[in-house]
Amino acid sequence: MLVIGESINASNRSVAEAIASRDREFLQSLARAQVAAGADFIDVNSGIGSGSPEYESTTMEWLVEVVQGATDKPLAIDSEIPSVIEAALRKYRGERLMINSVTAEPEKLESIGSLAAGHQAWLVALAMGTNGIPSSVEERLAACEQIMTHLTQLGLVAEQIFFDPLILPIAVDSTQAVVTLKTLEQIKSRYPAAKTVLGLSNISYGLPNRRLVNRAFLLMAAYAGLDAVILNPLDAKMMSFIKVADMLMGKEPSCRGYIRAHRKGILVD
């Protein structure tokens, strides 16, 4: 499973402070720590939309340069503002790139989809339209269909699209874990070449022992067909479960990756 390290996100206070004070060393350490812990992509989020787009664009350019100074891993440009994404693309020097994210809203699909098409970037597509996260499988799939149609017209291929089936907290509605997993399965069945991605932590919002719930949900999602996950790779127990999930799904001849992880001493029980 592809691991997208989520830590460089301006919604984390320490990251926001490091961005504001232009603390390269803090952010580069955070990038390196995520890579050392097994991240395949580094998510980069420069603002929570509270600054002006111009300010956020300048910040994103700086942030991309800083993080790429610390690691060769590809980045996931985390913004829904086309001008901020463009700023990142101007600065980015790497072959593989992810843009995170677009929804079924036509104007976003058009602008961000065109950027992804032009740069042959992978694109995270949230299974929702303008009215927030739908509560049913059918509504989420309808959003995916709109996304697939529009992005295909822009020249993207299914292999570039990472559908996020989205998660609503199970504490609010006890059917929501199954809704997400069934949506995920249906996406894999309808668009076999497309990929799937999830940020896990929303599932456990409002519950005690959240990490326990997140970890359990990851395993179910792995079996439902999850290809990539956005999380904190410094959570060693979660990363151990990802190694096990890959092994159980038959992705490794002779359990190679799992046994290697054991020998490195990074499997946490």
Place this chain on the structure above:
Amino acid sequence: MLVIGESINASNRSVAEAIASRDREFLQSLARAQVAAGADFIDVNSGIGSGSPEYESTTMEWLVEVVQGATDKPLAIDSEIPSVIEAALRKYRGERLMINSVTAEPEKLESIGSLAAGHQAWLVALAMGTNGIPSSVEERLAACEQIMTHLTQLGLVAEQIFFDPLILPIAVDSTQAVVTLKTLEQIKSRYPAAKTVLGLSNISYGLPNRRLVNRAFLLMAAYAGLDAVILNPLDAKMMSFIKVADMLMGKEPSCRGYIRAHRKGILVD
């Protein structure tokens, strides 16, 4: 998920010794500990087939009486020898009973199936015939079909049958976790009223960190439709994951069981 406590099994040396020395207290403590830890059924295995059937029958009668002296929870009579099962049935006083287990072998189906039919017992049915555990989904399903046909003719209803899709170690063949899970899904799809059950630990045979693997596999099996599991309920981390699995599968309005488990302090991260 129904939890069948596996600890009272003569293949455990301490249990074999307690049976040989007729140590009621040891065995009753083990029964009570499993119930306290959340077991719904207590599996009772009086021998590993090395003694004579007569000796094993006498032992089983004694063991059933001892365990029922410690708990009102129903038992799972763990034997493939009809005369041993009959001995247990003579002694058993309880409404619900499980017999563990039968295979697709016709003579076993006939004898043990008739006992289950006569006592309206739940019956664990292993998805295999005479030639050991088949490596493919199709062969396991063929065994299930034979079992279902034969047991139905004997008067059992699907609700009484707990199919075990069986597990081969993933260290030997990296596709085997998926083979088990796909078999499980197919059983639930073909026989919606039938139940499914697994003993987990075979999956991790030959690997390091076995409990980590077993726990991860439980979550995948829960999503694939697992109804019951045979395990050691004193494994607190495993029991915590079962609580989470039930919640994620939407089996609890308002996450009630999970929050109750948290309040009792029995959720282990």
